[in-house]
Amino acid sequence: MVYTSGYPIFSVTVDVVCLTVRDGELQVLLVERGGEPFEGELAFPGGFVGVNEDLEDAARRELLEETNVDAPPFLEQLKTYGQPDRDPRGRTVSVAYLAVAPDMGDARGGSDAAAADWYAVADFLRPRRPRSLAFDHHEILRDAVRRTRGRLEYSPLATTFCRPEFTIADLRGVYEAIWGVRLDPANFHRKVTKAEGFLVETGRTSEGGPGRPAQLYRRGRAERIYPPLNLEQSV
Amino acid sequence: MVYTSGYPIFSVTVDVVCLTVRDGELQVLLVERGGEPFEGELAFPGGFVGVNEDLEDAARRELLEETNVDAPPFLEQLKTYGQPDRDPRGRTVSVAYLAVAPDMGDARGGSDAAAADWYAVADFLRPRRPRSLAFDHHEILRDAVRRTRGRLEYSPLATTFCRPEFTIADLRGVYEAIWGVRLDPANFHRKVTKAEGFLVETGRTSEGGPGRPAQLYRRGRAERIYPPLNLEQSV
């Protein structure tokens, strides 16, 4: 291969897939694009990485600038997308990040955050006439959801969808929304409370709802839950 | 942020962590660097991505060019490394790939492949005075091994370490080498033969070794093995 001046030149961007569970369903944070290409279409918050900026810092910055979501409890690199024709402006490689946040009510903007909002993931991934996204963000969303679904089995990721203190029912709601299944409340309760390091009791109880008040828990220190929760269906 | 001319300029490279099991231990394919920076040190095969080249194609090309390893049965993106100071030549982002190949004997070179060889992974990851690698390749190797160890539990990845036809003992050897544990041959045999779609019988048997000849198997179509094999220790 021959290049006129040294090595091929790339632009590097980050895109952040920020997920939450609201109204009992998995939702994703999207912005309406304000400029070309894909003007007016929905896309993940993201943008170009600075010359001296770390990738993860760039992801955090773009999430804050474009959506006003600050310091999600979970942020990790998802995958890098670099098809030569993925951006009409030129050769661009995008490092996608997966972020998870608890239900924080409406995404209301600072500055450019005006057009940021939460959308039901299912609308983009349904097999019949899925809603469209800019760039290759449809593929990225699929990968993000697949990883999230898998992670729930053997990591405490589900707790990062909950507020700092949550009930077992809250946690079960996260699993049910993301896996799209119904779980037996009794067995789920026993299982998660017995998985060592997964949850820690606060002593406090919930209030307000109908029925008996529930114990409030905080997430534990375990990085891995054992034995795992099993989702038999293929992920 | 302000840039004098458009967007920040990056170089994009790929690095391939190619793993195999030889002599009962996990080994990795490395090349001795022929030029600056890190001249003479060990590094993963890799290099710059072409202007119109897909990332995975670049990984495959570099692996072939530098080590003569063609078409590993497993190649998937691992993670992207982009610390601003990771390459003294300038701002470079490297997309790391994880490849798995069966034991193919010595890595003998074509062209630049002269210096390519297999090395015991343990030497680089031991806590006391680990052997050094160029760039941030030590971190990349750690991530590659962690993912591999985890994948063995619930995916058929272990079969890609074996030749197309293999015995249950071969497969067990892969788990034992990578997990660093001893597995009960009887229980392992029952477990993997009962996991649906994991293995398919060929009808043929092995020959040559001491003891009763073993059935030869080929890898099945399953993308996921259920129930998973469990590694209790933290990964």
Place this chain on the structure above:
DNA sequence: GGAATAGTGTCTCTGAGACAGTATAGT
């Protein structure tokens, strides 16, 4: 009391692990 949700008890079945026992090869 009735409705609703939280949480416990208990039974059954499956699978993991320990390990004895059988099968089939080389020497």
Place this chain on the structure above:
DNA sequence: ACTATACTGTCTCAGAGACACTATTCC
């Protein structure tokens, strides 16, 4: 025969799932 490895049988124990039952709140 002896050894080595492949494979099967069997026992025990832990955990998943089904579901009955108790506990505690609001109405």
